Amino acid sequence: MSEADNLVKLLCENGYKSTIQRTMIYEILVENKDKHLSTEEIYELVKNKNPKMGIATTYRTLQLFEEIGMVYKHNFDDGLSRYEILSPNSNEIHQHHHLLCKKCGKIIEVKEDLMNSLEEIIEKQYNFEILNHVVKFTGICGQCRNKENENGNRKET
Incomplete structure (x- = not known):
């Protein structure tokens, strides 16, 4: 199963639709899976691909991804929430x-x-x-x- 399929499956299982914005943010997280990106860093990377996307969409999407177990939100005491994508195959x-x-x-x-x-x-x-x-x-x-x-x-x- 591809990473995009995992995204669609997890969203559907939790009653959410797969959108272009969610897919773009997910792709950014996958591309940077070894980093702990802040919301603002994710937004800047997404904005390079889609300048029309707003930061509020990034915040809402990351909150949704955290709620359904796609990402883990870290607090490293630097004043930022940082996100790490979780492996869909990991138990x-x-x-x-x-x-x-x-x-x-x-x-x-x-x-x-x-x-x-x-x-x-x-x-x-x-x-x-x-x-x-x-x-x-x-x-x-x-x-x-x-x-x-x-x-x-x-x-x-």
């Missing part, structure tokens, strides 16, 4: 983790989920069924640390 309900560089703003995905054993402990100890978790690590990426070390700006510990 994984947990989100992966992210490393956030406080110097350059780079977002690095951590593919491994090391939280499973901690979740089991928490579920048993608190009699609580965990459905999902969000983990963000903040720090300084290797590139920024290397620049600091080259410039002598970082104190050795």
Whole structure:
């Protein structure tokens, strides 16, 4: 099944029509699947393809995509909502983790989920069924640390 077919199928299953605007936004998300684009960044990319499309349509479409489980909205504490497309074939309900560089703003995905054993402990100890978790690590990426070390700006510990 093609990505466009997945879009149409998911929209229909949830009682929505497939529109040109929704398709364009979906294509932008697919083309940038390894990035965490903000609404404004998505809008700018869509506007290059369709200058008549408004930002309100982009906001509404992303909200719809989030409601029906096509995208995940991240908050990386930068004042923007950032979106990541979810794989239609994935049965994984947990989100992966992210490393956030406080110097350059780079977002690095951590593919491994090391939280499973901690979740089991928490579920048993608190009699609580965990459905999902969000983990963000903040720090300084290797590139920024290397620049600091080259410039002598970082104190050795």
